[in-house]
Amino acid sequence: MFQYMCLNPIAGVGLNLFSNQYEKVDDIKNADAALVRSAAMHDMELGDRLLAVARAGAGVNNIPLDKCAEQGIVVFNTPGANANGVKELVFAGMLYASRDIVGGIDWCLKNQDDENIAKTAEKQKKNFAGTEIQGKKLGVIGLGAIGALVANAAIELGMEVYGYDPYISIQAAWSLNRSVKHVTNVEDIYKECDFITIHVPLLDSTKKMIDAKAISLMKPTAIVLNFARDLLVDEEAIVDALSAGKLRKYVSDFPNPTTVGAKGCIVTPHLGASTEESEDNCAIMAVREVRDYLENGNIVHSVNFPANNMGACTTAGRIGILHKNVAGMIAQYTTILGAANVNVADLSDKGKGDYAYALIDVDSPVDEETIAKLREVDGVIRVRVIK
Ligand SMILES: NC(=O)c1ccc[n+]([C@@H]2O[C@H](COP(=O)([O-])OP(=O)(O)OC[C@H]3O[C@@H](n4cnc5c(N)ncnc54)[C@H](O)[C@@H]3O)[C@@H](O)[C@H]2O)c1
Numbered sequence: 112m113f114q115y116m117c118l119n120p121i122a123g124v125g126l127n128l129f130s131n132q133y134e135k136v137d138d139i140k141n142a143d144a145a146l147v148r149s150a151a152m153h154d155m156e157l158g159d160r161l162l163a164v165a166r167a168g169a170g171v172n173n174i175p176l177d178k179c180a181e182q183g184i185v186v187f188n189t190p191g192a193n194a195n196g197v198k199e200l201v202f203a204g205m206l207y208a209s210r211d212i213v214g215g216i217d218w219c220l221k222n223q224d225d226e227n228i229a230k231t232a233e234k235q236k237k238n239f240a241g242t243e244i245q246g247k248k249l250g251v252i253g254l255g256a257i258g259a260l261v262a263n264a265a266i267e268l269g270m271e272v273y274g275y276d277p278y279i280s281i282q283a284a285w286s287l288n289r290s291v292k293h294v295t296n297v298e299d300i301y302k303e304c305d306f307i308t309i310h311v312p313l314l315d316s317t318k319k320m321i322d323a324k325a326i327s328l329m330k331p332t333a334i335v336l337n338f339a340r341d342l343l344v345d346e347e348a349i350v351d352a353l354s355a356g357k358l359r360k361y362v363s364d365f366p367n368p369t370t371v372g373a374k375g376c377i378v379t380p381h382l383g384a385s386t387e388e389s390e391d392n393c394a395i396m397a398v399r400e401v402r403d404y405l406e407n408g409n410i411v412h413s414v415n416f417p418a419n420n421m422g423a424c425t426t427a428g429r430i431g432i433l434h435k436n437v438a439g440m441i442a443q444y445t446t447i448l449g450a451a452n453v454n455v456a457d458l459s460d461k462g463k464g465d466y467a468y469a470l471i472d473v474d475s476p477v478d479e480e481t482i483a484k485l486r487e488v489d490g491v492i493r494v495r496v497i498k
């Protein structure tokens with residue numbers, strides 16, 4: 112029997128995929144797996160039982176990845192599962208910033224008792240007029256799941272699209288419309304573009320990536336869109352530029368005291384992934400990842416351990432070993448198993464950064480004493496007997 116808990120509401124269509132071998136619990140200390148959306152986990156005590164955290168979404172800045180890795184907790188996310196939801200809201204943001212749609216709607220509401228509203232509106236509408244997005248230059252910073260969808264859809268809408276991503280995946284590169292112009296110096300986007308949208312993860316290296324200098328390079332008519340994370344942008348500098356007339360609009364999906372109500376800021380309450388479809392997609396993917404890891408030991412879409420997938424075990428047993436990515440580990444495991452007269456039927460060991468994961472299928476059951484010896488190997492983080 113496995114136990115899981117949800118740190119945020121997770122769509123039922125995903126949770127229904129847990130079989131009757133799973134029970135929902137309320138305390139993370141009793142859980143084998145935790146499902147999370149945006150809950151802050153950095154200061155949470157995770158407990159010894161926890162084996163997996165699945166982020167039903169893309170960004171994992173709310174999860175202590177290294178601390179989890181050191182405790183042998185595999186963190187998963189659901190790449191691409193909410194990308195279309197975010198893409199659609201980015202275009203809503205572009206349109207909201209291009210004309211004063213919010214101001215226009217407010218005006219109508221304020222004048223709802225005016226019997227001549229239709230006539231008055233014709234006089235007032237110039238106050239809410241703006242520009243079109245067709246023919247404008249859009250700079251996309253980060254061409255992953257969301258950025259690539261935004262870039263391609265913008266081409267379809269007749270925009271001239273510039274894309275910047277020094278680490279682009281092969282899959283994303285293949286998916287990009289050939290009309291997207293490849294930019295190698297992000298400053299070209301700041302200088303040239305009418306709309307600038309950022310879709311990178313929040314990391315130490317990307318924090319305040321759009322800083323005061325970047326903002327100073329932008330056209331005074333530029334519109335900046337941030338549906339990734341607020342800390343990616345120096346928002347104090349944005350607000351200063353907006354009030355000085357050096358920038359046209361800032362659209363953000365992350366409300367905070369700096370931007371909400373500030374001149375030129377259009378802020379939504381972290382709505383990017385809040386669609387039925389995105390929530391369902393994320394929940395389904397997260398539950399599948401958790402089940403595959405708990406039941407088969409397979410890792411797919413982890414952000415702190417490498418992928419390692421041997422399918423379902425067809426031999427007498429399977430052991431999973433999370434370990435440091437250092438030399439000589441496999442030789443020690445096979446020596447210990449050999450000394451216990453256990454034949455290794457199949458073995459796969461993968462490394463990523465500081466951490467590695469070995470899956471070992473064996474032809475006979477492994478006794479507790481042998482498992483204890485594997486646990487004692489220097490560099491081993493966690494040993495699981497999966498079957
Ligand atoms: N508003 C929302 O509700 C919402 C929903 C989903 C994702 N997000 C945010 O959007 C981010 C992107 O999501 P995604 O699904 O596209 O992720 P992704 O991992 O598919 O894409 C991120 C891309 O950023 C690129 N990148 C990394 N560092 C870069 C840098 N310094 N310069 C340029 N490119 C860089 C990567 O190479 C990758 O292609 C997430 O990390 C999350 O923070 C927000």
Ligand SMILES: O=C(O)CC[C@@H](O)C(=O)O
Pocket residue numbers: 148149167168169170171193381383384385
């Ligand atoms: O869960 C959400 O609603 C937000 C998700 C989003 O920020 C993400 O990074 O995937």
